[in-house]
Amino acid sequence: MTTDDRAPCTAAEALARLKDGNARFVGGRGRFHTLQADVLADLARGQQPYATILGCSDSRVPPELVFDAGFGDLFVIRVAGNVLGSAIAGTLQYAKAHLHTPLFVVLGHGGCGAVKAAIGSKFHGAEHRSRIATLLESIVPALDGLDPGLPPEQLLDAAVEANVRLTLRRLLESPEATARGMQAGVELVGAVYDLDTRRVRFLA
Numbered sequence: 404m405t406t407d408d409r410a411p412c413t414a415a416e417a418l419a420r421l422k423d424g425n426a427r428f429v430g431g432r433g434r435f436h437t438l439q440a441d442v443l444a445d446l447a448r449g450q451q452p453y454a455t456i457l458g459c460s461d462s463r464v465p466p467e468l469v470f471d472a473g474f475g476d477l478f479v480i481r482v483a484g485n486v487l488g489s490a491i492a493g494t495l496q497y498a499k500a501h502l503h504t505p506l507f508v509v510l511g512h513g514g515c516g517a518v519k520a521a522i523g524s525k526f527h528g529a530e531h532r533s534r535i536a537t538l539l540e541s542i543v544p545a546l547d548g549l550d551p552g553l554p555p556e557q558l559l560d561a562a563v564e565a566n567v568r569l570t571l572r573r574l575l576e577s578p579e580a581t582a583r584g585m586q587a588g589v590e591l592v593g594a595v596y597d598l599d600t601r602r603v604r605f606l607a
């Protein structure tokens with residue numbers, strides 16, 4: 404990695420970098436990031452990540468590895484079910500106002516346990532401890548309109564995508580976004596990581 408890799412870029416360039424990184428990852432050509440003293444010393448003076456990622460806490464979906472990104476590349480928030488909450492909204496606002504990342508990605512993934520639990524809660528009356536129940540309440544509205552009669556795996560896939568889209572909608576409808584609009588050069592996209600193929604599918 405050179406210093407140029409961390410230069411400012413457009414949302415489209417940032418998205419292309421994520422896609423290229425994931426393609427390297429999928430193709431087994433990922434770069435292992437060794438600790439390069441000069442790069443770390445440079446980063447110690449400040450950060451200029453090219454994308455902000457709101458992903459799930461699931462241990463199988465570390466954004467830096469999935470996108471083959473290095474130190475200082477991604478500003479990452481991870482919370483079960485990639486839901487929005489006040490602290491998360493504040494972190495995103497910080498990324499936008501102070502770090503000026505051109506791209507924001509909401510990253511869901513196949514087999515998400517939080518989404519699965521929300522399905523259990525909505526369609527099967529499953530009960531959960533209070534804090535988990537509160538978390539699931541953020542996901543349950545995403546399940547409106549889904550057919551509970553679908554085969555479980557198909558229902559989960561549909562729910563994962565619907566949950567990403569709900570978080571995107573909530574972000575776009577937040578007072579910060581609607582008051583000022585998404586600034587020029589800033590993009591918000593949804594994506595789903597497939598555990599089997601290791602591919603990230605960006606939602607249209």
Ligand SMILES: [Zn+2]
Pocket residue numbers: 459460461483484485512514515516517518
């Ligand atoms: Zn998950």
